[in-house]
Amino acid sequence: MTERSLHAIDARARIALLEDDVELRDEILLPGLADFGFDVQGFGRPTELYVAMLAGRFDIVVLDVGLPDEDGFSVTRRLRSLSPIGIVMLTGRDGVPDRVRGLSEGADAYLSKPVQTELLAATLRSLERRLRMQAGAESATAAAGRWALDAGGWCLIAPAGAMVALTQAERRVIGLLLERPAEPVSRETIIAALTANVHDFDPHRLETIVHRLRKKVADGTGEALPVRAVHGVGYVMIP
Structure with missing residues (x-):
């Protein structure tokens, strides 16, 4: 097994955080998720995320619903049409219709703000395990x-x-x-x-x-x- 493939196996889960609230993103969520062992990168606009995804791989995207240029629902729909990537929505909209819409668009989890970093980290770990099991099942079939x-x-x-x-x-x-x-x-x-x-x-x-x-x-x-x-x-x- 090559050094590159071993590195890929041992790498931490890569998380993309799409949040336009600079204080929440840079002072709370990014350092908080890093403390829980995630390799996390922050973005303020959907276009920044799309460009980064062309250059590198992410396992899960955490995104806010209220974003500049494009709302989180359309971002989720776009991501889901392109990739089986994990998606967690963060939003202040905690009504049932918004939750149903988010999950229907392809989100794997929907968390209401203000969210505790510990809860977000636990959600990401759970989703990461589920994605790995799914990938393992697909590999077994292949x-x-x-x-x-x-x-x-x-x-x-x-x-x-x-x-x-x-x-x-x-x-x-x-x-x-x-x-x-x-x-x-x-x-x-x-x-x-x-x-x-x-x-x-x-x-x-x-x-x-x-x-x-x-x-x-x-x-x-x-x-x-x-x-x-x-x-x-x-x-x-x-x-």
Whole structure:
């Protein structure tokens, strides 16, 4: 598994905050969500958000209904037509018709102002888990008939659809092998992915990791993991 793909797996949830109230955005919500572990970026206008989305990825958008240039309902409708991104609406309009409209336009959650940062953070975590589970289910469907990692990279999906949870070492090993199907991966390459200090790494530990992974997969899925040792080289994943 490449350093880039591992970074993507380990990255924090990226949140876009669309709020034109500068004090609320910059002094309360941005630092508050950062304290709860989110990678959050603030925007004051919908156009600023759209430009940022062209340049980078966001997992969830938190937006106000009352915005300059375009209201939050139309922003939600536009975002939902383009992407399965998570959407949380923040607004002072707490009437039932507005809630129904927000959810009908595609929002995943609708919170009334003033909102406690702790409640917003809990809502975002809940939504993040739901999106990851959905992505995992889609990955499982797409992976039917072949071995693959789920969207989060922490579960191995067998061809029949059964899944087994992986340790960090196991996901690094299997990630490398899956990236190069039918191509032997050297022991040195795999060990370098497992540790920053390759000279102090016991080579027998790699054999142990592969042995335990084979057993775990067989016990958990009823299928044999097609990882073979290549004498004098390393290991290969047979498609």
